[in-house]
Amino acid sequence: MALIVQKYGGTSVGNTERIRNVARRVAGYRAQGDQVVVVVSAMSGVTDNLIKLAREIVPLPSDREMDMLLATGEQTTIALTAMALHALDLPAISLTGAQAGIVTDGVHSKAKIRNITPQRIHELLNAGNVVIVAGFQGQTHEGHITTLGRGGSDLTAIALAAALEADLCQIYTDVDGVYTADPRVVKNARKLPEVAYDEMLELASLGAKVMQSRSVEFAKKFGVVFEVRSSLNDNPGTIVKEETESMENVVIRGVTLDKNQAKVTLVAVPDKPGAASRIFKALAALNLNVDMIVQTSSHGSGAKATDISFTLDKPDLPKARKTLDALQQEIGFTEAIADEGIGKLSIVGVGMRSHSGVAARMFETLASNSINIDMISTSEIKISVVIDLDRGEDAMRVVHDAFLGAGA
């Protein structure tokens, strides 16, 4: 008998038929004698509708009231999921985040979990219930309802798995698991049976979109092993866990392409101390996520100056431009050029730690396919390059072939 925490995202509970499917899957585990805690998101579309309602009333709703509003989405799903289990004659009881003992700090709309008191859940499980918990939400010590921000339901599941000392944590989603590359682009991409937390973190932050980084970080911190798998079939998914020695035998785990980046080049920044710091402080103050930064000597006039290039999320470009325009005169660069036609191609793998020549092989592969590299950044387990967006998918395929293809 195992204690399993299962999380189902918005698509997996998107209508009453799908909620019944979730109940059937849970019933299967119960029939094996397992105890099951189910964490659910709001039904897909519900949160967006609530946001739309709020915006009809006020352009910038208060975070506290937004949390009060959005928390109803998951509360609706837990009640319906409990009913679906009752329809299968399984005892089940739903709990809001607050009722489940999830206490957060008071930062509305992106609260952090402070602690979880799992007493009540244990009691309800031991009494034979399936326990359904609302994802994405908690309450403060003072009793205000909070939400955990993007990816919050995954976080609820992983934090509950830690607090309950669950044997297994399953994250059900609409993909089969984590792949060596996006299977829509790379036909021979393979599902990975396992990945290390650090690899998953790089993949998450690189836009693989399976999970938010914070949930993976939380799992890593508390040693929660979890499985990412599909709610649409019974295929085994991908296990995410602490790095093992055998993992290092694989040089790279996956290839990702982030099409959502833009590059900004500041031309002829005067080479004075503090200029770069001024610029990036101003961008940081806007919470803009600046990623790669490259500084090169300018092709400008005889005066001492450099070009500074950096990448950031495409939607942040207008905000960044406004700030840069305001700074232009003060800092003294001649121009800020934005380029939305870039892609960031990355390879990730803990095996890089013990294998040399990985970067060289990547660059060589790209060069031999006439794909030009614009910027480079590396970490211990990741190499990223900025390339022309038009060649992005080609690049993904050739690099995948080189490292992960059938002949690799």
Place this chain on the structure above:
Amino acid sequence: MALIVQKYGGTSVGNTERIRNVARRVAGYRAQGDQVVVVVSAMSGVTDNLIKLAREIVPLPSDREMDMLLATGEQTTIALTAMALHALDLPAISLTGAQAGIVTDGVHSKAKIRNITPQRIHELLNAGNVVIVAGFQGQTHEGHITTLGRGGSDLTAIALAAALEADLCQIYTDVDGVYTADPRVVKNARKLPEVAYDEMLELASLGAKVMQSRSVEFAKKFGVVFEVRSSLNDNPGTIVKEETESMENVVIRGVTLDKNQAKVTLVAVPDKPGAASRIFKALAALNLNVDMIVQTSSHGSGAKATDISFTLDKPDLPKARKTLDALQQEIGFTEAIADEGIGKLSIVGVGMRSHSGVAARMFETLASNSINIDMISTSEIKISVVIDLDRGEDAMRVVHDAFLGAGA
């Protein structure tokens, strides 16, 4: 400076534009320096949609999970209402029933309020907030979410007014107040400036539909004076309060017609002890609300037998018929005849206590208009007659004219 509790029903908060209207009204009271507690229902249609979702999953959802589900309706409205007040630059904070300190018993779907701890609301009011409370809901001592059943939001408002010792309790609805008769039927019906609790109770139970009896009973028990008024205009409404001496000068307060009753006649019930008791016990066990009962000597054979007639709510007729069919042989009546073509006309007024001849005048009025009386029942402040449904509205007009018309 007064402390005012205002309740807005589902129609009054039916869309975001109406919620903004509610906020503007509240702002008007705040501008006068009043403290305001706002109780809101679910937006009209929301509760029905949730019930529909639940029914898609299971025909008879558990009451606990239904409460969990339905409570989201009011929670949505409180958040939106708080936002609408923020849009007018008014500090406002929303509270679920649980957060507002409303503790109920554990009878899900029709919980009774056990007590209210108004501490938190007082603190929030004193800090300058408008406090928005979710109607219709509370929580048990064990922390389960409960709902109060039909008319529950009125009850929340009246109970809060009692607990907060409010100066004023306003029930905003889609009618202007309580009328001497339904203005759609009786053209010269007048809005009543005030009615006594007992009169309001009779009017409520007679189907005047302005409020549920239980809210009025609660107000009477705790001496909460409240006003029923429209959220669509600024007209003063009807004050509901303890009977005063001056009220007795008015013989009758209003005339109502209940078209939702049916009459059942059991023909030739053998005149044996316990026969009637058997029948009405069986109907009571089904929670059928039997109203008027009349027993007459039968027009049947020479054997000792009586006819028993009673009225009940029309929708309950199929259930009642099933039970009566099952009992027919055992009790030995020859037939159960149902008549859906009846109306119950009533006049209500505490003035009846001190005025004689009211019944006679009512019967005379009906007789002189050739309207036949089928059954009669009276209480201290009410006289009801069953008449032909086809003559119901005529009867209402002539009786209204006789007691409440311009010349009366």
